[in-house]
Amino acid sequence: MQGGIGTVELCEARRMKCSIMNQPERNTLNTPVTLGEVAQLSGVSRATASRALNGREGVKQDVRERVQLVAKSLGYRPNKAAKNLSSGRSSIIGLVMPSEELIVDPYAISLLQAVAKKAEERDEGLMLMLSHDEPTLAVRNTLMDGLIDGVILSSVAVGSEWVEDMLDAQIPKVLIGAHPFRDDIHCVNVENFEATVSIVDHLFDQGLRRIANITGCPSRVDAIERAKGFRVAHERRGVPIDESLIREGDFTQAVACRLTEELLKLEPEAIVAANDESAIGAIRAVERIGQRVPDDIAVVGFDGITFDQGFDQDLTTVCQPFEELAGLAVSTLVSILSGESPPLEQMIAPQLRIGGTSI
Amino acid sequence: MQGGIGTVELCEARRMKCSIMNQPERNTLNTPVTLGEVAQLSGVSRATASRALNGREGVKQDVRERVQLVAKSLGYRPNKAAKNLSSGRSSIIGLVMPSEELIVDPYAISLLQAVAKKAEERDEGLMLMLSHDEPTLAVRNTLMDGLIDGVILSSVAVGSEWVEDMLDAQIPKVLIGAHPFRDDIHCVNVENFEATVSIVDHLFDQGLRRIANITGCPSRVDAIERAKGFRVAHERRGVPIDESLIREGDFTQAVACRLTEELLKLEPEAIVAANDESAIGAIRAVERIGQRVPDDIAVVGFDGITFDQGFDQDLTTVCQPFEELAGLAVSTLVSILSGESPPLEQMIAPQLRIGGTSI
């Protein structure tokens, strides 16, 4: 360790400082190492140390390396509060989701998990902002408090008042999923439409023609897009649709189960459920009347989370690219915060997974 | 507004300052109001304003009120980074959960939601820390960064290495659920044992005697406690247990479904599932062989989240007091952080909910 005092001495100095000044106990055992200490031990000023550590240009290579080495060996971790205060960036992003959806919809949970992971990878903190009453206010406040830099929000809530408020609010944001009426908001989205076409095509390929559809909540864009995919797939192949086989679901097992009980009387050969939960509900109904999937009827879903759910059947479905989606959302938000102008809409094509419920 | 300049003038002043100094654009439209501005407009020093706003004693009543009024009318929001830096408290708590559990276990999600709500109510930010590889390290780092003050962790992960590490680490923490071998850690817990006794008693009251049990993961304390409850309930009533009716599950639908298929051959009159997911799996198995719940067999669960899950049956279960649990966890952590010594273990008795699957 060239230049400056040795590690041992500094440690000693720090210990003395602590005991002498009777520092108020911090949350950690040992007082954290500060930039000043790194600088001192590296024999440079705090300014230079800061620049070296933050990859700012204009630092001699050997100096940079020395500082970095010292920082590492000291286990230096920059104090985020100080960094935040002086830089204006907190490096925390908010994840805004409707509180109820989280409970009902495994999709929301998978998304949450993926965003948490990707945020961590980019060294961004993730503040959970489950919206109950006044989410827009809460977000705006948190933003004003300097606690978060911006938010990622799930479009599952698009349509509810608060999301509309939020979209209008001057808050750096990225939507996961699309908004039906607005194209002025950054969003990352999945090809719901084409993916549904391909899963219906898959059923056609099995020789199935009389296909039922349990749609999702009509207020949600993904549901609308999937419903459209169902129709267009038929049109493209010239297969007529029996309108009585199309029923409006709400993405839940319970409703899908009830709807399927009705549908089964019409003897469809397959059921296209708007999501995996609905597919599971459908399968339950089929089993209740003693029939079997896929021998008596094929069932397909959407999302690709049934396996994780501990569901015991190998569902044919479309796998949401959760991690890609989340990664893109995080990086898009970060680039907005950096003053860049990422594309307003970014699409990802999900993957079809053929399972045992359709073959 | 007595003392000091008027609101209009200050606003004017601020606007000028912004435009003249060509302030770097913050994340918000208008530059946030600072303590200095509140103080100036109130005709006091920043020190006094700070004391007044933070409810510190030693401020004349009328001064306090004036400052508070000014702060309110200006929409003052203290900058958290600054507050954090000078006070050493971030007012953010971490919620640590195993990433996988979140996907598999609705219990974890309900807990997450409840903790988010309660943290918000206490004006504590909630940082989500889903643990993948090195959670202890991540938590310790985040703590050292000054980003979080402490953590709440779910005991669903007790037994995994990282939790054990975490428990030993010098991190302010509260466990939700118990730890099998340690009583030196603050935890809030539910009466799993007694609750299970009471739900089995309920089955006895229905005249049922031949009762099966699908347990939870043997590594989890709640599973152990519930399994014990099942046994003790029998002992207390003097009802013999058929050991072949006790099977080890893992809290998932899939496994419970498979186990139930086996159990049904032994013709039990009822199945006590260790959680609602298992109960749902059991019901699926029952329906598959064309039998009905509760006519042919009664099924009960634990957790009380099936209703929200969109499950269409009214399950008899024990309702976890999620909000109480979460509220207690948050307040316990806060009191630890304040240097107080809350009780190490706090128990809550959950409520039995009689549904249509057992009567």
Added chain:
DNA sequence: CTGAAAGCGCTTACAG
């Protein structure tokens, strides 16, 4: 390429 200095917005002994 580097450093001294000012500043981010708050809190808190220390004097009065």
Added chain:
DNA sequence: CTGAAAGCGCTTACAG
């Protein structure tokens, strides 16, 4: 009861 001042740990023009 109140204020001037120092300090929390970092960043960033501004000079050299």
